Amino acid sequence: xxxxxxxxxxxxxxxxxxxxxxxxxxxxxxxxxxxxxxxxxxxxxxxxxxxxxxxxxxxxxxxxxxxxxxxxxxxxxxxxxxxxxxxxxxxxxxxxxxxxxxxxxxxxxxxxxxxxxxxxxxxxxxxxxxxxxxxxxxxxxxxxxxxxxxxxxxxxxxxxxxxxxxxxxxxxxxxxxxxxxxxxxxxxxxxxxxxxxxxxxxxxxxxxxxxxxxxxxxxxxxxxxxxxxxxxxxxxxxxxxxxxxxxxxxxxxxxxxxxxxxxxxxxxxxxxxxxxxxxxxxxxxxxxxxxxxxxxxxxxxxxxxxxxxxxxxxxxxxxxxxxxxxxxxxxxxxxxxxxxxxxxxxxxxxxxxxxxxxxxxxxxxxxxxxxxxxxxxxxxxxxxxxxxxxxxxxxxxxxxxxxxxxxxxxxxxxxxxxxxxxxxxxxxxxxxxxxxxxxxxxxxxxxxxxxxxxxxxxxxxxxxxxxxxxxxxxxxxxxxxxxxxxxxxxxxxxxxxxxxxxxxxxxxxxxxxxxxxxxxxxxxxxxxxxxxxxxxxxxxxxxxxxxxxxxxxx
Ligand SMILES: Cc1cc2nc3c(=O)[nH]c(=O)nc-3n(C[C@H](O)[C@H](O)[C@H](O)COP(=O)(O)OP(=O)(O)OC[C@H]3O[C@@H](n4cnc5c(N)ncnc54)[C@H](O)[C@@H]3O)c2cc1C
Numbered sequence: 001x002x003x004x005x006x007x008x009x010x011x012x013x014x015x016x017x018x019x020x021x022x023x024x025x026x027x028x029x030x031x032x033x034x035x036x037x038x039x040x041x042x043x044x045x046x047x048x049x050x051x052x053x054x055x056x057x058x059x060x061x062x063x064x065x066x067x068x069x070x071x072x073x074x075x076x077x078x079x080x081x082x083x084x085x086x087x088x089x090x091x092x093x094x095x096x097x098x099x100x101x102x103x104x105x106x107x108x109x110x111x112x113x114x115x116x117x118x119x120x121x122x123x124x125x126x127x128x129x130x131x132x133x134x135x136x137x138x139x140x141x142x143x144x145x146x147x148x149x150x151x152x153x154x155x156x157x158x159x160x161x162x163x164x165x166x167x168x169x170x171x172x173x174x175x176x177x178x179x180x181x182x183x184x185x186x187x188x189x190x191x192x193x194x195x196x197x198x199x200x201x202x203x204x205x206x207x208x209x210x211x212x213x214x215x216x217x218x219x220x221x222x223x224x225x226x227x228x229x230x231x232x233x234x235x236x237x238x239x240x241x242x243x244x245x246x247x248x249x250x251x252x253x254x255x256x257x258x259x260x261x262x263x264x265x266x267x268x269x270x271x272x273x274x275x276x277x278x279x280x281x282x283x284x285x286x287x288x289x290x291x292x293x294x295x296x297x298x299x300x301x302x303x304x305x306x307x308x309x310x311x312x313x314x315x316x317x318x319x320x321x322x323x324x325x326x327x328x329x330x331x332x333x334x335x336x337x338x339x340x341x342x343x344x345x346x347x348x349x350x351x352x353x354x355x356x357x358x359x360x361x362x363x364x365x366x367x368x369x370x371x372x373x374x375x376x377x378x379x380x381x382x383x384x385x386x387x388x389x390x391x392x393x394x395x396x397x398x399x400x401x402x403x404x405x406x407x408x409x410x411x412x413x414x415x416x417x418x419x420x421x422x423x424x425x426x427x428x429x430x431x432x433x434x435x436x437x438x439x440x441x442x443x444x445x446x447x448x449x450x451x452x453x454x455x456x457x458x459x460x461x462x463x464x465x466x467x468x469x470x471x472x473x474x475x476x477x478x479x480x481x482x483x484x485x486x487x488x489x490x491x492x493x494x495x496x497x498x499x500x501x502x503x504x505x506x507x508x509x510x511x512x513x514x515x516x517x518x519x520x521x522x523x524x525x526x527x528x529x530x531x532x533x534x535x536x537x538x539x540x541x542x543x544x545x546x547x548x549x550x551x552x553x554x
Pocket of ligand 1: 128161162163164168169170171194195196197198250258423426427428429430431432433436
């Protein structure tokens with residue numbers, strides 16, 4: 001499978017649309033200009049295109065396998081992971097205090113887009129590790145940070161998130177895994193977790209599980225959940241009481257092992273409490289929020305890969321005649337409807353990229369102490385996660401359509417993108433749960449003030465103003481309903497999020513077209529003018545659909 005990292009699009013988005021320069025006034029970041037960022041992106045692109053992308057198809061075919069509790073990844077996976085780790089790629093966004101490179105998330109997202117675009121099953125391993133690192137960085141004790149972070153940040157060890165249980169998916173209040181405190185202050189963990197991504201594998205020397213569990217007599221529901229570090233291998237080199245008892249056969253991401261994890265069959269797995277008892281869910285949200293942005297990024301990345309494949313196929317596949325010249329057979333790329341599909345795909349990819357990077361920029365600003373930026377990234381997180389992942393499924397499906405019958409045949413790889421993309425609206429909180437988060441947390445907590453200010457920003461582009469106006473009315477409606485008629489607010493939450501995503505995408509694409517006009521010279525080879533075409537297409541064909549979603553609310 002081939003994948004060409006879209007470096008020009010990434011650089012343009014970073015430098016001229018989202019704006020690397022908006023980071024530099026903060027003392028946490030040195031001067032990051034386009035040249036420095038290119039020096040980071042180019043070797044990452046090489047690893048993504050030359051090592052990770054060729055394994056995407058073989059990984060899908062071979063899948064990860066389980067035997068006697070040990071998971072073997074597909075061929076080539078170990079060497080690829082070693083190349084990734086030795087290149088220092090795992091350390092990019094983390095604190096230099098524990099071996100990280102301390103680069104902003106904005107740059108890290110551009111780098112990570114390439115792992116996810118080249119091979120999403122592979123990219124999931126570092127994505128989960130990142131969540132574990134962030135939880136320990138934010139809430140771990142000094143000893144825990146020293147014991148785990150250097151290994152996790154270097155990628156020598158990997159981390160997991162162990163939330164889900166058979167009866168506790170979206171509803172984490174139903175978690176039953178037990179944690180009993182021992183006299184030495186450690187805990188013994190017992191219970192079963194399901195669907196644990198890279199819960200077991202052969203890529204790293206150790207696996208550090210972050211596990212949600214309940215202590216005896218803990219309060220009912222989410223107020224009684226604590227977070228534990230449960231290493232696969234303990235510090236004395238012995239094997240902890242945790243084992244993988246099964247891996248799932250699934251629709252896609254075959255090479256990413258989705259594990260059933262059994263804790264405590266031999267008396268209890270040794271676990272170390274993070275922070276305070278009963279505060280676990282709050283800590284887990286630290287990592288989940290950022291992971292949600294990363295899943296949105298996965299959506300952008302796999303959509304880009306599906307677009308690339310479709311564009312190549314459409315140029316090669318000759319079928320039928322041009323409407324204006326009935327004597328010449330043409331490649332399908334010249335048919336209006338195929339052109340439309342490619343334009344639709346590309347406009348969603350570019351808008352999603354810019355929106356995700358914009359959220360990453362605000363994450364960086366928030367971490368540097370900007371509270372308004374924190375409100376903005378909190379608001380954007382469910383939108384990025386849900387809108388970009390729904391788009392990934394739509395774009396990958398269009399990719400299958402462009403391939404015609406060949407799209408339905410596995411060998412082309414178009415079907416793999418569609419199968420792989422389908423998980424994105426489900427994990428890390430389903431898109432329905434994202435919409436509830438948007439309405440009941442992000443909108444309700446400031447009566448929609450952050451949303452309204454974002455909409456006002458978008459009105460700078462007059463073509464967006466009618467949609468932004470409708471969304472303002474809908475925001476007031478849903479903020480009111482969230483308090484006075486939660487059932488009505490919940491019922492409307494997904495359409496509301498979709499409309500907000502469409503407007504946000506239109507806003508980012510308008511900014512792209514505006515920046516492109518500023519960069520265009522008479523020698524433009526189509527790169528900049530393409531952004532103007534995409535923005536025009538989006539305004540004509542995608543933006544109006546937002547208003548339809550809002551109809552029952554306004
Ligand atoms: C491949 C894969 C990898 C995964 N990796 C991990 C991992 O590494 N770690 C981990 O802990 N988990 C992981 N998961 C679990 C994943 O996060 C859950 O599957 C997901 O959160 C949904 O939970 P569920 O499957 O129990 O669905 P359910 O919660 O049963 O949801 C079913 C449907 O009901 C809707 N629904 C449920 N509750 C509500 C509500 N209150 N309001 C509105 N709608 C609602 C949902 O939106 C969904 O449409 C993974 C799952 C898969 C398939």
